Amino acid sequence: MRKNVYTIVTERIMDQLNKGVVPWRKPWVNGGAVSWKTQKAYRGINTFLLPPGEYATFKQIQEAKGKVKKGEASHVVVFWKWLEKENKDTEKAQKIPLLRYYRVFEVNSQVEGLNSKREEQHFDHDPIEKAEAIYEVYIDGPTFTFSPGRAYYSPSIDQINCPPLRHFPKAEEFYSTLLHEMVHSTGHQKRLSRSGITTESVAFGDEVYSKEELVAEMGAAMLCGTAGIDNTIENSASYIQSWLRALKEDHKLVVHAAAQAQKACDYILGENEESE
Ligand SMILES: [Zn+2]
Numbered sequence: 001m002r003k004n005v006y007t008i009v010t011e012r013i014m015d016q017l018n019k020g021v022v023p024w025r026k027p028w029v030n031g032g033a034v035s036w037k038t039q040k041a042y043r044g045i046n047t048f049l050l051p052p053g054e055y056a057t058f059k060q061i062q063e064a065k066g067k068v069k070k071g072e073a074s075h076v077v078v079f080w081k082w083l084e085k086e087n088k089d090t091e092k093a094q095k096i097p098l099l100r101y102y103r104v105f106e107v108n109s110q111v112e113g114l115n116s117k118r119e120e121q122h123f124d125h126d127p128i129e130k131a132e133a134i135y136e137v138y139i140d141g142p143t144f145t146f147s148p149g150r151a152y153y154s155p156s157i158d159q160i161n162c163p164p165l166r167h168f169p170k171a172e173e174f175y176s177t178l179l180h181e182m183v184h185s186t187g188h189q190k191r192l193s194r195s196g197i198t199t200e201s202v203a204f205g206d207e208v209y210s211k212e213e214l215v216a217e218m219g220a221a222m223l224c225g226t227a228g229i230d231n232t233i234e235n236s237a238s239y240i241q242s243w244l245r246a247l248k249e250d251h252k253l254v255v256h257a258a259a260q261a262q263k264a265c266d267y268i269l270g271e272n273e274e275s276e
Helices: 005-018 058-063 129-137 171-185 207-226 233-246 252-268
Strands: 033-035 053-057 075-086 093-106 143-145 152-154 159-161
Touching: 053 058, 058 093, 129 171, 129 207, 152 171, 159 171, 171 207, 171 252, 207 233, 207 252
Parallel strands: 033 053, 143 159
Antiparallel strands: 053 093, 075 093, 152 159
């Protein structure tokens, strides 16, 4: 049966969000989802739908003499199509957006006979020692991986992924991103057990989710502060602002989130009350 496109999109979004992916804070380059043919990044909702990779339609694959591997399932790319219709009351032309989708396959993993067209951009950075020290002092932290394209904390496997340092134009943004995910990880039930992390099936944009984002970003800003990194604060502030809007600008929540963020930072730095 052909599923309604809204259902497909909603399911995939929930799936991504349950993995902890927040795609629009993206201070790194490389590794996102791009069109194989044009190497242009997909935008909007598609950044939720597609894991990092290079995507081509069946027709593009055929034209390039490639072949989809047996049993590979396609991914969905959505776009808006504008339909012109006359409004009966005003007799004026009206544009109605229609959500449409097409199917694509990831060239490197799902297709035979095509080569990657990706050219990666790299930046040379020296590690920032004080920030590295925070990473090292987090004794019972989660496992870490550094694969390109996405930053997330997955509570179910207690694992953080952060794109590598060389994919960030600014070294400071790498640490800010990594620390943000580290703060999330303190919410795991075996650590500080914060509802934003321990609640199963948190819906994107709901209050629990938004609060957890506030805690993570404020915590990251605090840890950056302790490492002497202060040029990421603007990004953090606009990110926090966007979540505050979701929380109806309730500034009391910032105070509450700040207290939780402080706790999280102390936890990472090994300064919890028990150890005093
Ligand atoms: Zn987050």
